[in-house]
Amino acid sequence: MTEKLRIVQMGLGPIGNKVTQYLAERPNLEIVGAIDTDPAKVGQDVGVLAGLAPLGVIVTADIDAALGGGRADVVVLTTASSMAKVHDQLLRILPYGVSVVSSCEELSYPWQTQPELAASIDRAAKKSNAAVLATGVNPGFLMDFLPAAMTGVCRKVRKVTVERIQDATFRRIPFQKKIGAGLTVEEFYKKVEEGVLRHVGLTESMHLIAARLGWQLDKTEDIITPIIAERRVTTDSMVIEAGNVLGVQQLGRGIMGGEEVISLVFRAAIGEPGARDRIVIDGEPAIDSCINGGVNGDVATCAILVNAIPVVAKARPGLRTMADIEPITCW
Amino acid sequence: MTEKLRIVQMGLGPIGNKVTQYLAERPNLEIVGAIDTDPAKVGQDVGVLAGLAPLGVIVTADIDAALGGGRADVVVLTTASSMAKVHDQLLRILPYGVSVVSSCEELSYPWQTQPELAASIDRAAKKSNAAVLATGVNPGFLMDFLPAAMTGVCRKVRKVTVERIQDATFRRIPFQKKIGAGLTVEEFYKKVEEGVLRHVGLTESMHLIAARLGWQLDKTEDIITPIIAERRVTTDSMVIEAGNVLGVQQLGRGIMGGEEVISLVFRAAIGEPGARDRIVIDGEPAIDSCINGGVNGDVATCAILVNAIPVVAKARPGLRTMADIEPITCW
Numbered sequence: 001m002t003e004k005l006r007i008v009q010m011g012l013g014p015i016g017n018k019v020t021q022y023l024a025e026r027p028n029l030e031i032v033g034a035i036d037t038d039p040a041k042v043g044q045d046v047g048v049l050a051g052l053a054p055l056g057v058i059v060t061a062d063i064d065a066a067l068g069g070g071r072a073d074v075v076v077l078t079t080a081s082s083m084a085k086v087h088d089q090l091l092r093i094l095p096y097g098v099s100v101v102s103s104c105e106e107l108s109y110p111w112q113t114q115p116e117l118a119a120s121i122d123r124a125a126k127k128s129n130a131a132v133l134a135t136g137v138n139p140g141f142l143m144d145f146l147p148a149a150m151t152g153v154c155r156k157v158r159k160v161t162v163e164r165i166q167d168a169t170f171r172r173i174p175f176q177k178k179i180g181a182g183l184t185v186e187e188f189y190k191k192v193e194e195g196v197l198r199h200v201g202l203t204e205s206m207h208l209i210a211a212r213l214g215w216q217l218d219k220t221e222d223i224i225t226p227i228i229a230e231r232r233v234t235t236d237s238m239v240i241e242a243g244n245v246l247g248v249q250q251l252g253r254g255i256m257g258g259e260e261v262i263s264l265v266f267r268a269a270i271g272e273p274g275a276r277d278r279i280v281i282d283g284e285p286a287i288d289s290c291i292n293g294g295v296n297g298d299v300a301t302c303a304i305l306v307n308a309i310p311v312v313a314k315a316r317p318g319l320r321t322m323a324d325i326e327p328i329t330c331w
Numbered sequence: 332m333t334e335k336l337r338i339v340q341m342g343l344g345p346i347g348n349k350v351t352q353y354l355a356e357r358p359n360l361e362i363v364g365a366i367d368t369d370p371a372k373v374g375q376d377v378g379v380l381a382g383l384a385p386l387g388v389i390v391t392a393d394i395d396a397a398l399g400g401g402r403a404d405v406v407v408l409t410t411a412s413s414m415a416k417v418h419d420q421l422l423r424i425l426p427y428g429v430s431v432v433s434s435c436e437e438l439s440y441p442w443q444t445q446p447e448l449a450a451s452i453d454r455a456a457k458k459s460n461a462a463v464l465a466t467g468v469n470p471g472f473l474m475d476f477l478p479a480a481m482t483g484v485c486r487k488v489r490k491v492t493v494e495r496i497q498d499a500t501f502r503r504i505p506f507q508k509k510i511g512a513g514l515t516v517e518e519f520y521k522k523v524e525e526g527v528l529r530h531v532g533l534t535e536s537m538h539l540i541a542a543r544l545g546w547q548l549d550k551t552e553d554i555i556t557p558i559i560a561e562r563r564v565t566t567d568s569m570v571i572e573a574g575n576v577l578g579v580q581q582l583g584r585g586i587m588g589g590e591e592v593i594s595l596v597f598r599a600a601i602g603e604p605g606a607r608d609r610i611v612i613d614g615e616p617a618i619d620s621c622i623n624g625g626v627n628g629d630v631a632t633c634a635i636l637v638n639a640i641p642v643v644a645k646a647r648p649g650l651r652t653m654a655d656i657e658p659i660t661c662w
Contacts, residue, residue: 022486137484149480151661152638153468153631155353212660283661284634285627289620296616300484303615307483324657329543330482330614 005313008033008072008098010089011079012041012049012059014174015103018302019076020050026306028331033066034059063089067096074309077102081200083110087117090132094124099131099315101308103301105200107134109144109208109321122319131315135308135322137300138164139201143252143264144208145322147279150287151213157283159261160209166268166294167275168247173237175298179247179268180226182238188226188245198224199266202252206262210254212323215261221253227269235270246270304328336644339364339403339429341420342410343372343380343390345505346434349633350407351381357637359662364397365390394420398427405640408433412531414441418448421463425455430462430646432639434632436531438465440475440539440652453650462646466639466653468631469495470532474583474595475539476653478610481618482544488614490592491540497599497625498606499578504568506629510578510599511557513569519557519576529555530597533583537593541585543654546592552584558600566601577601635659 007029009020016036023029024047034046034057047055060066067075075098080086083106093100110118125132135141143162151157168176180188180197191197202222210217226245233240240246247269254262275294281287308328315325322328338360340351347367354360355378365377365388378386391397398406406429411417414437424431441449456463466472474493482488499507511519511528522528533553541548557576564571571577578600585593606625612618639659646656653659 141484145658146480148660149477149658152659153472153626153635154638154661155630155634157661212658212662214662285630287622287626288624289622291618291620293619295484295618299486299616303486304484307485322658323660326655326657327476327480327543327653328483329479329654330485330488331543331545 004028004030005073005309006030006032006071007309008035008066008075009046010035010075010077012036012038012046013078015302016078017050018298019078019305020046021052022302022306023076024052024055029309031055031057032071033057035061035063035066037061063092067093067098070096072096072098074098074313075100076305076309077104078305081105083107083114083117087121090121091124094128094130094132097128097130099312100133101305101312102132102134103136103305104134105136105139106204108136108139108201109204109211109323111211112207113203118319125319126317129317131312131317131320133308133312133315133320133325135304135328137295137297137304139205140322141300141304142277142295143202143266144205147281148209148212148323150279150281150289151283154281154283154285154287157213157281159263159282161263161265161280163265163276163278164267164294165272165274165276167272168268168270169235172298176237176270180245181247181270182240183245185226185228185243185245192224197248199248199250202250202264202266205264206252206254208321208323209262215256217254217256219255221255223251223253225249227267227272233271240270247272303330307331335359335361336404336640337361337363337402338640339366339397339406340377341366341406341408343367343369343377344409346633347409348381349629350409350636351377352383353633353637354407355381355383355386360640362386362388363402364388366392366394366397368392394423398424398429401427403427403429405429405644406431407636407640408435409636412436414438414445414448418452421452422455425459425461425463428459428461430643431464432636432643433463433465434467434636435465436467436470437535439467439470439532440535440542440654442542443538444534449650456650457648460648462643462648462651464639464643464646464651464656466635466659468626468628468635470536471653472631472635473608473626474533474597475536478612479540479543479654481610481612481620482614485612485614485616485618488544488612490594490613492594492596492611494596494607494609495598495625496603496605496607497628498603499599499601500566507568507601511576512578512601513571514576516557516559516574516576523555528579530579530581533581533595533597536595537583537585539652539654540593546587548585548587550586552586554582554584556580558598558603564602571601578603634661638662
C-alpha cells in the first residue's frame with residue numbers, strides 16, 4: 001500500500017466526527033470528501049467540524065458532487081442505524097465503484113433479518129465491483145466476530161454465551177441518557193416502545209454466530225428490561241432516586257431445538273459492577289475468555305471502522321460481513 | 332455447502348490420526364484418501380489407524396495414486412514442522428489442483444523467515460488455482476491471529492504481549508518429555524542445541540503480528556531456558572529431583588526502534604501455576620484479555636485444521652496465512 005487510499009466521510013454526527021479525527025492521523029489515508037445533509041454543516045471544513053485544524057475538505061450535501069470524477073476509493077458511511085435508510089444511500093454511492101465501510105448496526109448481518117435489502121445491496125456492490133462492510137465494536141466485534149472466531153479451535157460447540165457489562169458512571173452524558181439512566185420505569189418502557197431506547201444489533205450478532213456455526217435457529221428473542229436503583233444514586237451529572245432506572249439490560253436468546261444455544265447479555269448502567277467483555281464457549285475444548293473492565297466502545301467503534309478500510313478496499317465484491325472478510329487489525 | 336468436500340489425509344502420526352477422527356465425525360466431509368510413507372502403515376485402513384471402525388480408505392505411500400483422477404478437494408498435510416520438507420511435498424500435491432491445510436509450524440507465516448520457499452509455494456498454488464494455509468492452536472491462533480485480531484478495535488497499538496502458560500502435570504507423557512521434564516539442565520541444553528527441544532513458531536507468530544500492524548521489526552529473538560525444580564516433584568509418571576528441569580520457557584521478543592514491541596511468553600512445565608492464554612495490548616483502548624486455564628492444545632490444533640477446510644477450499648489462490656484468510660469457525 002504505497003499509494004494513499006482516498007476516503008470520503010459521509011455522516012458527520014458524533015461518530016462521523018470522531019472517525020474524521022482517526023482518518024486524519026493515518027499516514028496511508030487521505031480525506032478527499034465529506035458529505036452531510038445538515039445545512040449547518042454544509043460549507044464547513046470537515047476538519048474544523050471534528051475539532052481539528054482545517055483539512056481543506058468542505059462538507060457538501062451532494063453525493064454526486066463528492067463522488068464524481070472517481071476521486072474516492074472508500075466511503076465511510078456513518079449516517080444511520082436503519083438498514084432501509086442506508087440501503088437507499090448505498091444505491092447512490094456504489095455506482096461510483098467505491099467500496100463502503102459503515103457503522104449501520106442493522107447492516108452488520110442483515111441476511112436473516114432483512115434479506116431483500118441485503119440482496120439488493122449485494123447485487124449493487126457486485127455490479128460495481130465494490131465491497132460493503134458494516135462493523136463496529138458491537139455489533140461487529142465483541143458479541144459476534146470474536147466469539148465466532150474463538151470457536152475456530154473447537155471440535156464441538158454446544159452453546160455460546162457472551163456478556164458485555166458496562167459501568168456507565170464515567171461515560172458521556174449522552175451515553176447515560178441513551179441507556180435510560182435517571183428515568184422512571186414507566187418512562188423507560190415508553191422509550192422502549194418508541195424504539196429510541198435500545199441497543200441495535202443483538203439479533204444481527206446472533207445470526208452471524210449461528211450462520212458461522214451452521215446452526216439453523218428456530219427463533220431469536222431480544223428482551224429489554226430496566227436495571228433499577230435499590231437506593232438513591234448520585235453521579236456527577238444526575239441523581240437517580242431509588243426505584244428509578246440506572247440503565248438497561250438487553251438479553252439476546254437464540255433458540256435451536258428448544259434449547260438456548262446463544263445467550264448474549266448486554267448490561268450498561270450507572271454503578272454496574274464487574275465491567276467486562278466475556279465469552280464462554282460450552283464446547284470441546286471449553287473456553288472462558290474475559291476482557292476485565294471491558295472495551296471502551298466509543299474509541300473502539302471508530303477505530304475498527306478506520307482499521308477496516310484497507311481490508312474492505314481489497315475484499316471480494318459484494319455485501320460482506322465480519323463473518324466473511326479477512327482479519328481487521330490496527331495498522 | 333450441500334456437496335461434501337473430499338479430503339485426503341497426508342501424514343498419519345499422532346496429529347494426523349487425531350485429525351482423521353475429527354474428519355470422520357463431520358457430516359460435510361468425506362475422507363477419500365490417506366498417504367503416509369511408513370511401510371507399517373501402508374495398506375492399512377486409515378480409520379483403524381486412528382482407532383475408529385474401518386473407513387474403507389487404505390493408506391498408500393503414493394501421492395500420485397491418492398490424488399490422481401481429481402477425486403480430492405483438500406489435502407490435510409500433517410507430515411513435518413520443517414518448511415523445506417513440506418515445500419517439496421506441496422510441489423507434488425498442488426499440481427493436482429487441490430487446496431491444502433497444513434499443521435507445519437514454519438509454514439504458518441514464512442514470508443520473513445523463508446521468503447524463497449514461501450514464494451515458490453505461492454507460485455505453485457496460484458498456478459493450480461489452489462490455496463495453502465498452515466494453522467494450529469500455536470502457531471496459528473493463540474499467539475498470532477487472536478492478538479492481531481484484537482487490535483482491530485484499537486486506534487493505536489504500542490506493544491503486544493501474549494502469554495501462553497501451561498501446566499503439564501496432567502498432559503500426555505510424550506508432551507512432558509517434549510518440554511524436557513525430568514532432564515538435567517545439561518541434558519536440557521544439549522537437546523536445545525540438537526534442535527529437538529523447542530516450540531516451533533514463536534518467530535513466525537511475531538512476524539504475523541508485525542506484518543498486520545505494519546511494523547518493520549529490527550530483529551526478533553527466541554530465547555529458550557529451562558524451568559528448574561526448587562524441590563523434588565513427583566508426578567504419576569516421573570520423579571523430578573530438585574535442580575532438574577520441570578519444563579521450558581521460551582521468550583519471543585520483537586524489537587523495533589530499540590524497543591520490545593512484541594513479547595511472546597511461552598511456558599510449559601510440571602506444576603506450573605496460573606495456566607492461561609493472555610493477551611495484553613498496550614494501546615488505545617488498552618485490552619487485557621485472558622482465557623483462564625488456557626486452551627487445550629491437542630484438541631485445538633486438530634480442530635482448527637478441520638475447521639479451516641471449508642474456508643481454505645474457497646480462499647483466494649496462493650499461500651495464505653491466518654493474517655489474510657476469512658474467519659475460521661467451528662461448523
